[in-house]
Amino acid sequence: SKWNLPPGPKALPIIGNLRNLQGALHLCLQNLSQKYGPVMLLRFGFVPRVIVTSKEAAEEVLKIHDLQCCSRPETAGIRMISYNCKDIGFAPYGEEWRLMRKISVVELFTAKKIQTFRHIREEENDVMVKKLSESASRRPTVNLKQAIFTSVASIVCRVGFGVNLHKCEFMDEDSISDVMHKMELIQTVPLFSDSFPGRVGRFVDWISGQKKRLGNLFSDVNTFNQNILDDHLKPGRKFVESSDIIDVMIDMIGKQDEDGDSFKLTTDHLRAMIGGIFTAGVSTSGITMVWAMTELIRNQRVMKKVQDEIRTTLGDKKERITEEDATKLHYFKLMVKETLRLHPPAPFLLPRETLSHVKIQGYDVPAKTQIFINAYAIARNPKYWEKPDEFNPDRFLDSSIDYKGLNFELIPFGSGRRICPGMATAISIMELGLLNLLYFFDWGLPEKDEGEEILTGNDDALDLVKIIRH
Numbered sequence: 001s002k003w004n005l006p007p008g009p010k011a012l013p014i015i016g017n018l019r020n021l022q023g024a025l026h027l028c029l030q031n032l033s034q035k036y037g038p039v040m041l042l043r044f045g046f047v048p049r050v051i052v053t054s055k056e057a058a059e060e061v062l063k064i065h066d067l068q069c070c071s072r073p074e075t076a077g078i079r080m081i082s083y084n085c086k087d088i089g090f091a092p093y094g095e096e097w098r099l100m101r102k103i104s105v106v107e108l109f110t111a112k113k114i115q116t117f118r119h120i121r122e123e124e125n126d127v128m129v130k131k132l133s134e135s136a137s138r139r140p141t142v143n144l145k146q147a148i149f150t151s152v153a154s155i156v157c158r159v160g161f162g163v164n165l166h167k168c169e170f171m172d173e174d175s176i177s178d179v180m181h182k183m184e185l186i187q188t189v190p191l192f193s194d195s196f197p198g199r200v201g202r203f204v205d206w207i208s209g210q211k212k213r214l215g216n217l218f219s220d221v222n223t224f225n226q227n228i229l230d231d232h233l234k235p236g237r238k239f240v241e242s243s244d245i246i247d248v249m250i251d252m253i254g255k256q257d258e259d260g261d262s263f264k265l266t267t268d269h270l271r272a273m274i275g276g277i278f279t280a281g282v283s284t285s286g287i288t289m290v291w292a293m294t295e296l297i298r299n300q301r302v303m304k305k306v307q308d309e310i311r312t313t314l315g316d317k318k319e320r321i322t323e324e325d326a327t328k329l330h331y332f333k334l335m336v337k338e339t340l341r342l343h344p345p346a347p348f349l350l351p352r353e354t355l356s357h358v359k360i361q362g363y364d365v366p367a368k369t370q371i372f373i374n375a376y377a378i379a380r381n382p383k384y385w386e387k388p389d390e391f392n393p394d395r396f397l398d399s400s401i402d403y404k405g406l407n408f409e410l411i412p413f414g415s416g417r418r419i420c421p422g423m424a425t426a427i428s429i430m431e432l433g434l435l436n437l438l439y440f441f442d443w444g445l446p447e448k449d450e451g452e453e454i455l456t457g458n459d460d461a462l463d464l465v466k467i468i469r470h
């Protein structure tokens, strides 16, 4: 009672605010914030969470030092898939997170490394264009989502784990989007114990069969991670490109000092790194590309402006697009930025947890409280954006606002010490992929109902689209 806690809807005994949470969580919390303000306190069953929905409050939270990523992720699925918080995204702040982050940055994300992997991105895009052209000669409708996810997954597997999906023995390229889908699903399967931790919660999950369902999904995902790990552990392993992040970690494990009491890497860290890089890299970049194409198909003015710029600048005789080509374009890049504003693939960034009592916008937030930053709602807040729900890259023509973590009204990659280390990689993957799709093909909606649905502005990205000309 001595504390000035953030406001929020009235919580009922036991269930707290669960009855207030219906539909997609980021949309529901966006609506609630219009009534209760930019810093809200809600109880998800027994779990209190503070939700932040203004750029001022987000900036304050992201600059607090006494904050770590959640030691208790929102769902049991996330806990499983991160091998109990052993991936970079969920590792507790400290030696463990610092080491994993350092390895990933050095092995994957320095400017030099990103440049080294450039030929992989270009080759995999050639494969995608070739496949789409062949498919368009047979039938006009293609599953664009699958084509994009397969291409992005092929890039991430080659860059991250030296696995070439076109020649791989344990995984074929057509089933990779299935693995991706399972990884996404596993994170969202609702468990009773997510909101009611403890024995009763676990018992209900067991009776309802949800625990088993989660276990089955995880088993497939674990097999994928394990196969990649086994591939690296084979005696006499030959590198496809060169040694990769997993080789480096295996080497480090081999050299660890048994007796020292500093933190030790384990094989679970390896599995978690594989799963973490795969999900963090593929689902985010893939879905952003699908959204870009969806928005362009339903906003023909913007589609024409983007394609005119691309085709005028690059000419019409190119047989192959390179990353150099993307650097010549301006409006095209604004289109990618606008897609990230409207459809941030991680709408809450990574949830945080306070390590000690802190103040946010004058409100008291006790230690061990989870904080969600609703980056989705901030990027659609009419206080900062004119006609916020409209897809209009022109809004950035005279604006210096960028997504690099300094403008808190646009933080699709987060900000501060946990900002996405894969940002530059993601931009290279997405720009090159979209550039290929827009240079070589013209796109439209399939004849039947799918089109109508998308034009009424529902919140689902397109699966099936039609190649009009290639």
Ligand code: HEM
Residues within 6 Å of the ligand: 069, 088, 089, 090, 101, 104, 156, 276, 277, 280, 281, 282, 284, 285, 288, 344, 345, 346, 349, 350, 351, 411, 412, 413, 414, 415, 416, 417, 418, 419, 420, 421, 422, 423, 425, 426
């Ligand atoms: C459109 C593409 C992407 C978006 C929008 C995105 C967004 C994010 C966000 C919001 C975070 C959390 C940051 C925070 O909470 O402050 C994050 C973390 C992370 N991302 Fe990305 N990401 C993308 C692509 C990638 C790619 C391609 C990779 C790697 C191949 C990657 C690897 C990671 C990793 C390892 C973390 C955890 C960092 C940490 O906790 O220290 N991301 N990303």
